[in-house]
Amino acid sequence: MNQPRLTNLLVIAEHDSGQLKLATLASVACAQRVCAATGGQFDILVLGEGIGPVAEALNGYGAANLLVADDASLNHPLADRYAAVIETQAKTRNSTMVLGTASTFSKDVLPRLAALLDASMLSDVTSVVPDGDDFTFERVMFAGNVIATVKMDGAIKVFTVRAAAFSAPPKSDQKSAVVAVNVDASTLPKTAEFVSRDEKPSGRPDATEARIVVSGGRALKNSEDFERLVGGLADKLGAAVGSSRALVDAGITPNTLQIGQTGKVVAPDLYIGLGISGAIQHLAGMKDTKIIVAINQDAEAPIFEIADYGLIGDVYQIVPEMIAKLEKA
Amino acid sequence: MKILVPLKRVPDPDTKIRVNADGSGLETDGVKFAINPFDAIALEEALRLRDQVGAAEILVVSIGSADCQEQLRAGLAMGADRAMLVKHDAATDSLAVAKVLAAIYRREQPQLVLMGKQAIDDDANQTGQMLAALLGIGQATFISKLAVAADGSKATCCRETDAGLETVTVALPAIITADLRLNEPRYVTALGIMKAKKKPLEETTPAELGVSAASRTRVLKLTSAPKRKAGIRVKTVDELLQKLREEARVI
Numbered sequence: 096m097n098q099p100r101l102t103n104l105l106v107i108a109e110h111d112s113g114q115l116k117l118a119t120l121a122s123v124a125c126a127q128r129v130c131a132a133t134g135g136q137f138d139i140l141v142l143g144e145g146i147g148p149v150a151e152a153l154n155g156y157g158a159a160n161l162l163v164a165d166d167a168s169l170n171h172p173l174a175d176r177y178a179a180v181i182e183t184q185a186k187t188r189n190s191t192m193v194l195g196t197a198s199t200f201s202k203d204v205l206p207r208l209a210a211l212l213d214a215s216m217l218s219d220v221t222s223v224v225p226d227g228d229d230f231t232f233e234r235v236m237f238a239g240n241v242i243a244t245v246k247m248d249g250a251i252k253v254f255t256v257r258a259a260a261f262s263a264p265p266k267s268d269q270k271s272a273v274v275a276v277n278v279d280a281s282t283l284p285k286t287a288e289f290v291s292r293d294e295k296p297s298g299r300p301d302a303t304e305a306r307i308v309v310s311g312g313r314a315l316k317n318s319e320d321f322e323r324l325v326g327g328l329a330d331k332l333g334a335a336v337g338s339s340r341a342l343v344d345a346g347i348t349p350n351t352l353q354i355g356q357t358g359k360v361v362a363p364d365l366y367i368g369l370g371i372s373g374a375i376q377h378l379a380g381m382k383d384t385k386i387i388v389a390i391n392q393d394a395e396a397p398i399f400e401i402a403d404y405g406l407i408g409d410v411y412q413i414v415p416e417m418i419a420k421l422e423k424a
Numbered sequence: 425m426k427i428l429v430p431l432k433r434v435p436d437p438d439t440k441i442r443v444n445a446d447g448s449g450l451e452t453d454g455v456k457f458a459i460n461p462f463d464a465i466a467l468e469e470a471l472r473l474r475d476q477v478g479a480a481e482i483l484v485v486s487i488g489s490a491d492c493q494e495q496l497r498a499g500l501a502m503g504a505d506r507a508m509l510v511k512h513d514a515a516t517d518s519l520a521v522a523k524v525l526a527a528i529y530r531r532e533q534p535q536l537v538l539m540g541k542q543a544i545d546d547d548a549n550q551t552g553q554m555l556a557a558l559l560g561i562g563q564a565t566f567i568s569k570l571a572v573a574a575d576g577s578k579a580t581c582c583r584e585t586d587a588g589l590e591t592v593t594v595a596l597p598a599i600i601t602a603d604l605r606l607n608e609p610r611y612v613t614a615l616g617i618m619k620a621k622k623k624p625l626e627e628t629t630p631a632e633l634g635v636s637a638a639s640r641t642r643v644l645k646l647t648s649a650p651k652r653k654a655g656i657r658v659k660t661v662d663e664l665l666q667k668l669r670e671e672a673r674v675i
């Protein structure tokens with residue numbers, strides 16, 4: 096039998112070149128909830144180079160320790176070394192849970208970490224409920240159609256949480272102890288090298304962080320039309336843009352815009368789908384939105400089955416009219 | 425060059441999934457099964473690589489019930505050279521599968537493992553990364569472009585990340601996981617199916633490989649996700665904007 100241990104969580108923070116990813120706060124919220132229910136504490140670990148500001152942004156969320164692994168060898172998020180640094184921290188701190196918010200970063204690093212710890216792992220957890228000395232987890236699978244209630248055996252549990260399931264906690268004045276983590280670059284694995292990153296700054300918020308998302312599908316014939324209609328409407332609403340897989344495959348939108356089972360998962364206040372049919376793989380990424388609007392010329396399109404407001408028509412006519420009318424208002 | 429490609433048997437992405445009455449599993453009546461789409465992409469990439477380098481052996485592996493033979497045969501029909509079924513009827517999880525694959529890797533010593541980034545049934549997105557950790561080798565996940573160096577020492581991979589496209593090089597052998605844009609898998613032809621019948625399909629068990637495939641995540645029950653109800657149809661842009669402002673209050 097495992098000795099009942101005090102809950103001791105390790106949250107892995109995510110940032111984008113020194114800018115905290117707000118989705119990290121979902122993991123913090125999850126850790127806070129677990130600690131509130133069971134006692135115990137949580138630490139937050141930030142890895143990277145020149146990440147002082149990230150640590151600063153995370154101070155005031157109730158972590159016992161803010162662990163800062165700041166080293167040139169961690170300047171790019173390569174899974175082999177990140178997992179190795181986290182492994183050492185999890186072991187020396189006797190972590191009982193290691194978690195991060197589901198993203199391509201966490202999905203790359205945390206499964207590798209889990210195997211190093213000989214821990215099994217759950218992805219896309221939406222609920223963690225204490226149950227005696229143990230916990231019961233809920234997670235989504237099958238493109239969001241099925242919710243599984245799951246137990247994890249083993250002393251260390253590794254998981255990612257869905258950002259939409261844990262809302263960001265408020266910041267307080269209570270400060271965490273900031274602890275520098277010593278990184279010995281010579282001991283880290285070097286199986287991969289970073290070459291380049293091709294980011295196209297869009298000037299718009301990320302769909303996972305926006306209150307409104309305007310999303311385009313195969314109805315949009317080229318990137319100029321996408322920018323004019325989907326981008327144009329988004330800018331009127333201060334919204335982020337998203338797209339279906341169809342447009343990414345066609346090279347009309349970048350992969351960063353794909354919403355769905357195998358892309359980003361969003362749950363904004365308002366999602367406007369323009370010329371998107373509503374395949375289950377797409378719905379998996381947006382059906383937890385508060386208000387869904389669908390505009391599609393096909394009255395039978397499945398997206399209408401889940402839309403709060405449906406408008407049948409041609410996006411090439413309707414969207415310019417919307418933009419014009421929002422202009423006047 | 426030897427390339428290992430794991431193939432998972434999953435419900436076809438176009439079939440409707442229903443949870444059974446007691447929540448212990450899925451309704452399987454009338455459900456079509458297929459090779460996990462990401463695994464088909466991984467296999468396609470292996471086949472193209474074989475064409476490029478001239479000679480390579482492609483081994484496809486599935487861990488699961490005897491039914492997985494169907495997907496292995498489909499993999500052979502696409503063009504893989506050999507297949508291996510690791511028979512295991514009970515539930516597994518990603519770590520258990522990774523341990524089985526690690527045992528196969530040690531026996532077969534491939535230069536490359538190409539696999540799917542995610543199985544579309546459990547949506548875990550873990551196995552490849554876990555396998556890389558167990559073997560202490562490199563990983564390149566979610567890739568949309570692959571170039572293997574002529575001397576086979578490394579691969580240059582373009583990865584699809586939340587922030588954009590990232591290029592990394594990874595020392596071979598390595599675990600590489602495929603994303604949607606890597607390629608479009610070929611269809612199985614009648615000739616391919618004929619040829620597949622003559623290709624070797626070996627059967628083994630986790631015990632024979634010296635590992636346990638027991639799952640340490642235990643699913644207690646499955647429930648259907650709550651369904652959203654359809655709302656209303658509006659007729660005009662004015663009506664839509666008015667509803668969004670005054671009823672939903674979201675703009």
Ligand SMILES: Cc1cc2nc3c(=O)[nH]c(=O)nc-3n(C[C@H](O)[C@H](O)[C@H](O)COP(=O)(O)OP(=O)(O)OC[C@H]3O[C@@H](n4cnc5c(N)ncnc54)[C@H](O)[C@@H]3O)c2cc1C
Nearest residue numbers: 312313314339340355356357358370372377392393409410
């Ligand atoms: C393994 C796998 C993973 C996948 N992952 C994802 C994912 O993460 N995200 C995702 O989105 N998809 C994903 N898909 C693809 C998904 O199944 C659909 O193919 C895709 O979502 C369809 O995109 P779409 O709605 O833009 O195109 P379509 O299905 O072609 O729909 C286009 C819609 O536009 C309407 N339309 C056309 N012209 C106009 C016009 N002028 N005005 C108004 N309406 C118009 C049509 O009526 C139609 O409903 C995945 C598929 C697989 C197999």
Ligand SMILES: Nc1ncnc2c1ncn2[C@@H]1O[C@H](COP(=O)(O)O)[C@@H](O)[C@H]1O
Nearest residue numbers: 430431487539540542543548549550551
């Ligand atoms: N039972 C299995 N048999 C063969 N390959 C598998 C199995 N389970 C997972 N895989 C491989 O691991 C990848 C990721 O799966 P997962 O971690 O379950 O999302 C899949 O795309 C397959 O390549």
